[in-house]
Every structure is written in structure tokens, then in C-alpha cells.
Amino acid sequence: MIDRRNFLKLGVVGGGAVFMSGLFQTVAATPRDDFFFVQLSDSHWGYKGPANPDAAHTLHQAVAQVNGLEVRPDFIVFTGDLTHTTDDPVERRRRMTQFKEIVAALNVKQVHFLPGEHDASLDQGAAFQELFGPTHYSFDHKGVHFIALDNVSDPGARVGEPQLAWLKSDLATQRPDARIVVLTHRPLFDLEPKWDWATRDGEQAIALLMPYPNVTVFYGHIHQENHHMTGHIAHHSAKSLIFPLPAPGSQEKRTPLPWDPTMPNKGLGFREVDALARPAAYQMTEFPIGRG
Template identity: 70%
Template sequence: MIDRRSFMKLAALGGGAVFASGLIGRAQAAAGKAARLSGYSDFYFVQMSDSHWGYTGPDNPNAEITLKEAVATVNNLEIQPDFIIYTGDLTHTTDDPVERRQRLREFQEIVRPLKVRDIHFIPGEHDAGLDGGAAFKEIIGPTHYSFDHKGVHFIAIDNVSQPGSTIGDPQLAWLKADLSRQAKDQPIVVITHRPLFDLVPKWDWATRDGDKAIALLMPYTNVTVFYGHIHQENHHMTGHIAHHSAKSLIFPLPAPGSQDKREALPWDPTMPYKGLGFREVEAENKASEYKIAEYPVVRR
């Protein structure tokens, strides 16, 4: 269990905390009066994303060890999270189906030392875009699913496996059915890889049918989306729905639309891992909010 004071201590070590309102509320009702009095439903989770295992190049000369260092840093958090979400691009793409599977298995071995064993993975297009998610499903698991944790409903949306990096009508129908079982004020967290909204379409920072998912989510009053893909922290609102992107664990990309090309920011040998990291997200039962703290790959 983590309380606000402990959390702020962690946040102070790792960087700024971001407050995103609108998640908790129903958790109290679900937990019951006794649990409410004891603050039962407070918890936090970690988001990791975009490690691109298998990438080699000048944008990260430390690619062989970056993910391993991030794993060690997560393991050294004073209070371990309840679980981890991993929002895609576990591996860097390859045309070779054998190599793709090899990279996914190597990735599995690298994250195996994580103390937290409850890890929810979703694919990025680098993992699943060229084979419809076949290798990912074979080695990692399903590409879309939902689960509940301490009164919060989590929905993992796959927006990379289908042609054109769409969600697709069958999955949208599944999403609609899943949501139909939730109260309108249910705290809902969506995890996905690409932004569901048009962030920078000319950089392919969008989901072609993401507006359909947002339309399905819009009637629900407590929805927050965590995603990856753009290799940096970004915060955006579509109506009352907050969207938070995570940093990468391989190389940072330029600010949305800030330059002509979306080329990786050059590696700075004086500041290794600059712009990289992971985040922790705290769901508090008391204050109807999530708090986000950003972490570097290595904490010194």
C-alpha cells in the first residue's frame, strides 16, 4: 500500500508528478464501507513502453543495456507497484518471422527479473504490424483484453495488428460489449499503443479509426488513456478523456509537429538516456485522481 506521503517521496526522486483528474469514485462503492474507511483501493502501477529490443544504431549506442537498466531501476523502487503495463513496441521490427520471435523471447528474458510478475503487455506495430500479431500472440499473449484491479476497469486496445494500424470493427464491437457492462461513472483506464486521437497524422501519430473508440468511451465519465508510440511524455484531452503518452526506452522523438521529419533525437553522450524513462501512476481512492511520476532509465 502506498500513501500520498510515500508517493511524493518517490516522485521527488524521479521527477515531476502529473495530476489527472477523474478516475476514482466507484472504487469506493465497490470496496464497501469498511474498505473505504481503511483506504483499501489506493494503488499504483508502472507504465513502460517502446523498448524496441533488437534496434541497433546511433540513436542509442547503449541499446544492449538500456532495457536491462530500466528493469533494475523498477526493481529498486522503494515500494513495488501492483502491476506493470507495457504499451507496445517491445521489440524493433524485422521482416524475418524467426528473428521476430527470437527478439520477443529475448525481451521476455530481459524483463523476467522484474520483481513484479503481473505485467500486462500490448503490442506496437513493430511487434505485430507485419504478421497480424501472430508472433506476439504466440509468445507474449493476447493483443486486446480487459481486467479489473481494485475497482478500476482496465481495457487494452490493440491498434497495431490490423492492416493500416486500425482497431477494426470486430474489436470495436468487443469494446462496446465490454463497456456495456460498466457503470457510466466506472473508473476506466485504457491502455493502447498509438494515440487514439489525431496527434500528428503526417507523422503517423494517429489511429485511423480511433475516433470510433473515443465515441464509445465518451459516455463514460471517468476515462483515462495511457499510450506509447511517440517516445515522449504528452498530455491531451478529447473532451473529458485524458490521454497520456509515455517516454520510450530506446530513443526520444521530437515534440509533436515541431519539425519536418519525425527523426529520432540524436544521442547525447554527455547525458545518456536523456529523454528516456518510464512512469508510475497512482490511483488514489480518496481524491478522484491519478498521479503520474516520470522516471529516467537510471536513477543516480
């Protein structure tokens, strides 16, 4: 058991809310250990604009804060939009190389990367694969099966039939009561399709996951917290490391919220995710970037 805090107490940490949700309905008999990981998302390295005049430093701040956590996380996941979009393939690779050099300072044994549409949609993930590896994959950690899905390399915002077939095959290797975490960039459900906050064949991925009672999805893309249920499957979005976006459907266009020089990091952050073996659940702790 990780003993760095009382896991079952709801509270506020560093200005961010802590959520407790009973996401797993069953606990397998095999003993499992508690662990925790960190989710970061949407750093958009290479962005220059009024939504974050301090964009050259925000990612560095996040790395320093994660390295300053009381206990080192088991691993870190970046759920997409590592870099800001560019039509220039040379510049795209330069930004990815710079991003990779910055996050290499993270004091953790393992980092998992997913692409966002800013990283992958213009070249179907070619540059991302050169620098970071496959755009979809799975791995296991202390009794939890993690599945990274790519719903961005297809410029039509689809997972696609080949990857859906791979997902079906991957899930077939799991026990019916397996603890499964899905990592992706876009939401798999229709959050706000007119803002590109959806996956066109996401319902097919969800249908493949639905027979498994212990599934949770963590994603990025929308630059804010959002918590949603599709049946028994919980979906949790992460804040951004570059600028916040408006609440779904709250205005005509999804333009970034205005930058506030008195609170330059307002709306930015990352999260810890505590995977608890008993009771089987996830506890999320939201951290703001810096003091803003």
C-alpha cells in the same frame, strides 16, 4: 491507503515531474483501495543504431530500476514496441523471446503486454500472440477496469470493426460511473497523422468511451510525454526506453533526437501511476533511466 509518499503533494522525483489530474468526476459508494502500477513503453529490443549506441543495456537498466523501487508495484504494463521491427519472422520471434527473458527478472507478480506496430503490423500480431497472448483484452484491479486495445496489428493503423464491437460489449458490462483505464500503443486521437501518430478509426473508440465519465488513456508510440484531452477523457503518453523523438510537428520527419554521449539516457524513462480511490484521481511520477 499506500503510505509510501504524500500523494497530494506536487513535486519532482528523480528528475521527473509529478502530475496530478482530477480525472474522475464521481466516486462510487463501494470502498476501493489505492494502488499503483508502472508503465514502460517502446523498448525496441533488437534496435542497433546511432540513436542509442547503448541499446543492448537500456532495457536491463530499466528492469533494475523498477526492481529498486521502494514499494513493489501491483503490476507492470508495457504499452507496445517491445521489439524493433524486422522483416524476418524467425528474428522477430528471437527478439521477442529475448525480451521476454529479460523482463522475467522484474520483481512483480503480474506483467501485462501490448503490441506496438514494430511487434505486430508485419504479421498481424501472429508472433506476439504466440509469445504473449491476446493483443486486446480487459482485466479488473481493485475497482478499476483496464482495457487493452490493439491499434497496431492492422497495418492500416485501425482498431477495426471486430475489436470495436468487442469494446462496445466489454463496456456494456460496466457501471455508468465505472473507473476505466484504456491502455494502447498509438494515440487514439489525431496527434500528428503524417507521422503515424494517430489511429484512423480512433474517434469511434473514443465515441464508445465518451458516455463513461471516468476514463483515462495511457499510451506509448511517440517516445515522449504528451498530455491531451478529448472532452473529459485524458490521454497520457509515456517516454521510451530506447530513444526520444521530436515534439509533434516540430520538424519535417520524426527522426530520433541526436544521441548525446554526455547524457546517454536523456529523454528516456518510465512512470509510476498511483490510482487513488479518494480523491479519485491518478498521480503520475516520471523517472529517468539511469543518470542521463
